[in-house]
Amino acid sequence: MNVQPTEILLIEDNPDDVELTLRALRGRNIANNVKVVGDGALALEYLWPGGTSKAPAGGYPKLVLLDLKLPRIDGLEVLRRLKSSEETRQIPVVVLTSSQEESDMVESYRLGVNSYVVKPVDFAKFTQSVSDLGLYWLLLNKVPG
Amino acid sequence: MVQDAEGRIVESNPTARAILGLDAATLTGRTSDDPEWQTVWSDGKPARGEDLPSTIARTTGEPVRGVVIGVRHPSGTVRWLRVSASPLRDAASDEVLGAVVSFSDVTEARRGEQALLDSRNISDVRESQESAAKYRGLLEAAPDAMVVVDGAGEIVLLNAQAERQFGYRRDELVGQQVKVIIPEGFAERLIADDLRSTADALLQQIGMGIELFGRREDGTEFPIEIMLSPLESAEGILITAAIRDISARKAAEEALRVALGNFQDLVDADIVGVFFARQDGRVFYANDYFLDLLGYTREELEHGEVDWRAMTPPEWLQLTDRALDELREQGSSKPFEKEYMRRDGSRVPVFLADTRLAGPGANIAAFVLDISERKRGEDELLALNAELEGRVKTRTAALEAANREMEAFSYSVSHDLRAPLRSIDAFSQILLREHAAGLDPEARRVLDIVVRNAQHMGQLIDDLLTLSRVGRKNLDRTPVDMEPLARSVVEELQAAQPGRTVEFDIGPLASAFGDAGLLRQVWVNLFDNAVKFTGPVQLAKVEVRCEPGPRECRFTVRDNGVGFDPRYSDKLFQPFQRLHQTSEFEGTGIGLAIVARIVRRLGGEVWADGAPGEGATFGFSLPAGQEAT
Numbered sequence: 001m002n003v004q005p006t007e008i009l010l011i012e013d014n015p016d017d018v019e020l021t022l023r024a025l026r027g028r029n030i031a032n033n034v035k036v037v038g039d040g041a042l043a044l045e046y047l048w049p050g051g052t053s054k055a056p057a058g059g060y061p062k063l064v065l066l067d068l069k070l071p072r073i074d075g076l077e078v079l080r081r082l083k084s085s086e087e088t089r090q091i092p093v094v095v096l097t098s099s100q101e102e103s104d105m106v107e108s109y110r111l112g113v114n115s116y117v118v119k120p121v122d123f124a125k126f127t128q129s130v131s132d133l134g135l136y137w138l139l140l141n142k143v144p145g
Numbered sequence: 146m147v148q149d150a151e152g153r154i155v156e157s158n159p160t161a162r163a164i165l166g167l168d169a170a171t172l173t174g175r176t177s178d179d180p181e182w183q184t185v186w187s188d189g190k191p192a193r194g195e196d197l198p199s200t201i202a203r204t205t206g207e208p209v210r211g212v213v214i215g216v217r218h219p220s221g222t223v224r225w226l227r228v229s230a231s232p233l234r235d236a237a238s239d240e241v242l243g244a245v246v247s248f249s250d251v252t253e254a255r256r257g258e259q260a261l262l263d264s265r266n267i268s269d270v271r272e273s274q275e276s277a278a279k280y281r282g283l284l285e286a287a288p289d290a291m292v293v294v295d296g297a298g299e300i301v302l303l304n305a306q307a308e309r310q311f312g313y314r315r316d317e318l319v320g321q322q323v324k325v326i327i328p329e330g331f332a333e334r335l336i337a338d339d340l341r342s343t344a345d346a347l348l349q350q351i352g353m354g355i356e357l358f359g360r361r362e363d364g365t366e367f368p369i370e371i372m373l374s375p376l377e378s379a380e381g382i383l384i385t386a387a388i389r390d391i392s393a394r395k396a397a398e399e400a401l402r403v404a405l406g407n408f409q410d411l412v413d414a415d416i417v418g419v420f421f422a423r424q425d426g427r428v429f430y431a432n433d434y435f436l437d438l439l440g441y442t443r444e445e446l447e448h449g450e451v452d453w454r455a456m457t458p459p460e461w462l463q464l465t466d467r468a469l470d471e472l473r474e475q476g477s478s479k480p481f482e483k484e485y486m487r488r489d490g491s492r493v494p495v496f497l498a499d500t501r502l503a504g505p506g507a508n509i510a511a512f513v514l515d516i517s518e519r520k521r522g523e524d525e526l527l528a529l530n531a532e533l534e535g536r537v538k539t540r541t542a543a544l545e546a547a548n549r550e551m552e553a554f555s556y557s558v559s560h561d562l563r564a565p566l567r568s569i570d571a572f573s574q575i576l577l578r579e580h581a582a583g584l585d586p587e588a589r590r591v592l593d594i595v596v597r598n599a600q601h602m603g604q605l606i607d608d609l610l611t612l613s614r615v616g617r618k619n620l621d622r623t624p625v626d627m628e629p630l631a632r633s634v635v636e637e638l639q640a641a642q643p644g645r646t647v648e649f650d651i652g653p654l655a656s657a658f659g660d661a662g663l664l665r666q667v668w669v670n671l672f673d674n675a676v677k678f679t680g681p682v683q684l685a686k687v688e689v690r691c692e693p694g695p696r697e698c699r700f701t702v703r704d705n706g707v708g709f710d711p712r713y714s715d716k717l718f719q720p721f722q723r724l725h726q727t728s729e730f731e732g733t734g735i736g737l738a739i740v741a742r743i744v745r746r747l748g749g750e751v752w753a754d755g756a757p758g759e760g761a762t763f764g765f766s767l768p769a770g771q772e773a774t
Contacts, residue, residue, distance in 0.1 A: 016568040023575075098563040101555075102614065121563055121603030123571035 006058035007138060008034045011043045011078060012067045012096075017119070021065065021096070024130035030138060035061065040073025044081060053087055060091060063137045065130075068097045068104055076107055083112035092137045096130070147233065148199055149243045152176040164226065164250045166219045177246075183217035187225070187255075188296065188382060198230035202244040206232045213251060225252045290388040293376065294323045298332045301383060310390055312362035330357040331371070331386070359388065368395045418495075418513035423506060424469065426454030438495075438515050440488035453511075456485045458492065468499065472509065476501050482516065494520045548617075555613050562606055570599040601733075608735035611666075612720060615742050621660040622747075624770030627700065628654035630661065631689055634668040638676060647676050647685040654700065655693035656770030659747040664767075667743050670736040671702045671763055677732065678706035678761065697749065698769050703762040708755040717753050740765065 008025070012018050018036055025034060035058060037043045043066075046056055064082065068075035075095065082088045092114040097104065105116050117133060120126045147156040157172045165172070175181070178194030186192050194200055198209035208231040215223045226248040233243040281302065284291045290307035294300055300318050308315055311326045318325065324332050359369040370391045376383040412419045418435030422428040428451040436443060441451050457465050461483045468478040480498035487493055499511035573596045577589060584592070628651065635649045649672075657664065672687065679685035682705055692699040709717070718741035721734045741751045744765045755761035 014564055016571070017564060020567070020571050098561075098567075101552075102618075119563070119567060121567045121570055121606075122600055123567070123574045126567060126571065 006033050006035045006056070006061045008063045008065060008134070009043070009046065009061035010034055010036045010065045011040070011070065011075065012036065012065070013038050013070050014067070017067070020123070020126060021130055024127040025134050027127065028131045028135065030131060030134040033058070039071040040075065040078045041071075043070075043078050044073060047082070047088060048085075053085075055087070060088060062091070063134070064091055064093045065096045066093055068095060068099055068108075076104070076111065079108060079111045079113060094133055094137065096133075146172070146246045147243060148177070148203065148246060150203065150241065152178065152194075152200060152203060152244075155243070161248070164224065164248065165216065166224075181217070183215075183223075185215040185223070187213045187215065189215075198228045199244045199246045202230035202232045202246075203241060206234075206241050208232065213255075223252075224250060225255045227251045287387065289372075290390075292318075292323065292326070292386045292388060294331075294384045294386065296382060298323050300326075307388065310361075310388065311359060317362075326359055326361075327357055327369070327371075327388075328360055328366075330355070356391070359390070367392050418511075418515070420451075420453070420511050420513065421502065422453055422509050422511065424509060426452040428453055429508075435513055438487075438493060438513070439485060453485075456487075458484055458486055468497075469509075472499060472501055473507070485513075493517060551613070552617070555610055558606060558610065563603065566599050566603050566606070570596055570603070573599070605733045605735070608733045608739070609720075612735055612739050612742060615663065615666070615739055615746070618660075618663070620663070620746060622658060623661070624656045625659055625661045625664050626656045626770075627664065627691070627698075630665055631668050631672075634665060634672055638669075638672055642676065645676060645680075645685070647679060647687055649687050649689065651689040652691060654689065654691040655698045657698050657700075657767035658770045659767055660743075663743045663747070667740050667765065670740045674736055674763070675702055675704040675706065675761075678708075679704050680706070682706055694769060696769055697766045699764060699766045701762055701764040703760065705760040708757050708759045708761050709753075710757055711755060714753045714755070718751055737763070 010018065010021060012021065022034060022036075026032070035046065037046055047060075048054075049056055066075050066078060070078070075097070079093060079095070082091065082093055089112075093112075094115040094117060095104075095108050095113050096117050096119060098119050108116050114137070115133060117129055120129060146154050146158075146161050149155050154172050154175050157169055162169060162172060176194070177184075177197045177199045184192040184197065192214055195204075197214070198212045201207065201209050208229070210229045212228050214226050214228050216226055218224045228246065228248040230244050230246045232241045233245055234240065235242050281304070284293075284302065284304040285306075287304060287306070290310040291302075291304045292300055292307050293302035300321050300323055303315060303318055307318075311318070313326070322332070355371050355373070357369055357371060358366045360366050368391045370389045372387040372389075374385045374387075376385050411417075412432045415432055415434035415437075418432065418438055420428050420431035420435050422430075427449060428446065429449075431441075431446055431451060433443075436446060436451075439451070439456060445451060454462075454465075464481065464483060468481055471478040477500040478498070480496060482494065482496050484492045484494050494516050496514040496516045497511060499509050502508040502510050573592050576584070577592050577596070581589065631651055631654060635651070639645075639647070675687045676685070679687070684705075686705050688701075688703045690701045690703070692701075718737050720738040737751075737753075740763075744751050744767065748768050749766040751763070751765045753761065753763050
């Protein structure tokens with residue numbers, strides 16, 4: 001078994017945003033193993049294969065980047081499941097969204113999100129934001145245990 | 146007895162014959178005038194035929210009542226008779242045909258009176274000094290004014306109370322006619338004249354309270370009540386009159402009469418229903434207003450068919466009984482509203498006040514006002530209010546729905562438009578950066594334009610969302626220290642644009658009342674604006690000032706930038722209104738609209754002054770903070 005452990009789980013339905021996010025992360029050599037899923041249901045299936053509490057094939061990610069507006073099961077529900085399950089509670093989750101809605105932000109923090117980032121339209125700023133938060137949560141942040 | 150036109154006795158009954166001691170044969174044919182009768186008045190003087198009651202009745206056609214006459218009985222004694230006589234008329238011609246004379250024997254009664262007077266030993270008050278003194282003592286002891294008058298109407302005696310009451314000294318009145326102090330009604334009734342003796346007149350009046358007027362020495366009159374009693378003396382009957390001043394009683398009676406009159410007027414005016422009733426429900430008096438209101442007739446009232454308890458619908462009985470309890474405890478109840486059932490079963494709302502009547506039975510007097518009109522008005526008002534509330538609810542729901550749609554719209558603008566824009570911007574830049582070699586200069590220039598526009602559109606969307614959020618955000622209202630807030634904004638701004646040198650001069654700023662987060666946004670937008678429009682100026686200066694007031698503070702931001710045409714100053718605060726071309730100054734035209742919306746929501750105003758090339762001043766007012774300096 002030579003499966004590289006997953007470093008980042010990116011839950012994002014917009015392929016353009018997926019590409020831009022991956023570019024930003026790779027550009028600074030932050031993460032090489034990024035698992036991408038396109039909707040909330042696939043995210044839950046990845047994290048809890050077959051609905052069990054068995055660990056995913058690639059192991060639990062070190063960071064979850066989560067879009068809010070997702071097909072099938074939305075980002076807030078995925079966040080709620082992540083933060084209410086024993087196995088995943090300690091994984092840092094960053095909401096990465098286009099939504100500037102205050103209600104989304106308030107609800108995200110209430111559910112225990114670690115950071116809430118509004119994706120800038122400007123590509124330079126976007127690249128900067130994504131690489132900064134990858135750097136912070138993967139390399140600098142210390143997780144207990 | 147019946148006499149004919151000449152006074153001859155034609156009929157007599159057994160009682161008459163027994164009293165007179167004569168048989169029918171002897172009586173028939175005699176006249177009242179017959180010397181055998183030896184008729185005398187009660188004072189002993191001979192009574193002549195023409196003065197006798199029967200003669201008067203026959204000759205004048207007027208009845209005569211209760212005259213006392215002494216008649217000689219065949220036994221030799223005097224019989225005292227009380228005689229009345231009425232004329233007998235022909236039914237057709239009304240001509241007097243004779244007289245009916247009736248009489249009773251009062252000899253025994255007269256003897257009793259005489260004995261009483263004798264026993265008091267005051268029978269001859271004029272001649273016996275001793276008895277006069279005694280009698281005077283009795284008079285003085287009497288609580289009332291006492292005046293003794295003889296048969297000719299002369300005053301014989303009076304007491305001190307009489308002196309005081311009439312304002313005369315005793316010696317001024319004794320020997321005077323009683324008319325001096327009682328001008329009318331006394332002498333006429335009681336003093337002997339041609340028609341009757343004092344005794345006869347007196348017999349009719351004894352023991353009765355007669356109301357007359359007395360006259361004082363100064364001529365003023367006052368109401369009196371006199372009580373008469375006879376006093377036999379050697380010169381005939383004297384009259385003792387007890388005279389009571391009844392001014393106070395008369396005044397009270399008059400006041401009561403006026404009051405009762407007023408009350409009756411009020412009741413009869415039928416502007417309010419009035420009824421008197423027993424506590425068990427039976428109404429025994431009611432005015433027309435009340436009867437008409439409830440649909441009963443006066444006959445039904447008189448037959449006892451009106452019953453307030455029966456008219457009270459069951460659900461109002463409890464309230465009514467509570468009012469009755471209050472009535473029993475306090476004598477009256479607070480006015481209250483209830484309903485009555487009319488005779489036809491319909492309901493009428495009334496306003497009711499009742500009070501307990503004095504006297505046995507503790508009956509009730511109640512005032513009843515028909516308030517149907519008012520109730521109808523109230524009901525209409527309630528219906529109207531309900532309708533209005535309903536409309537407000539509908540409108541509010543519609544507004545809330547519109548608001549939700551608006552929020553959903555801004556969300557989708559936020560999310561759905563920004564994502565494609567980001568792709569346009571990002572992939573254009575990737576093209577420019579990573580594939581520059583394959584592009585000719587014109588392609589790069591065009592791509593630059595694409596990037597610039599995508600970024601501008603991103604800014605527009607962000608500003609629009611800010612504007613809509615400012616309109617919906619819940620406001621904090623706390624005192625905000627404006628000076629440190631403004632200074633921190635300036636620091637951030639200068640850090641973000643290290644290339645620009647703008648001199649900020651921030652004067653002392655008072656605190657204002659508002660939302661700190663939104664007020665920060667106000668400074669950000671105004672300072673951004675100032676920095677932007679001083680771009681072409683060599684020594685850019687921005688002055689921030691404050692004019693504190695007791696109620697509001699006025700803040701101004703003045704720059705020495707390019708200024709604007711004051712004709713368009715009202716357009717500055719409207720979204721998307723720009724006074725400069727995009728090529729001159731970047732911007733979305735929303736910054737000042739956001740400022741205006743925030744300031745207005747916080748209860749202030751915005752304004753702008755300027756001229757082309759002479760800088761611009763933007764001002765806003767806010768409610769003063771509590772810690773205003």
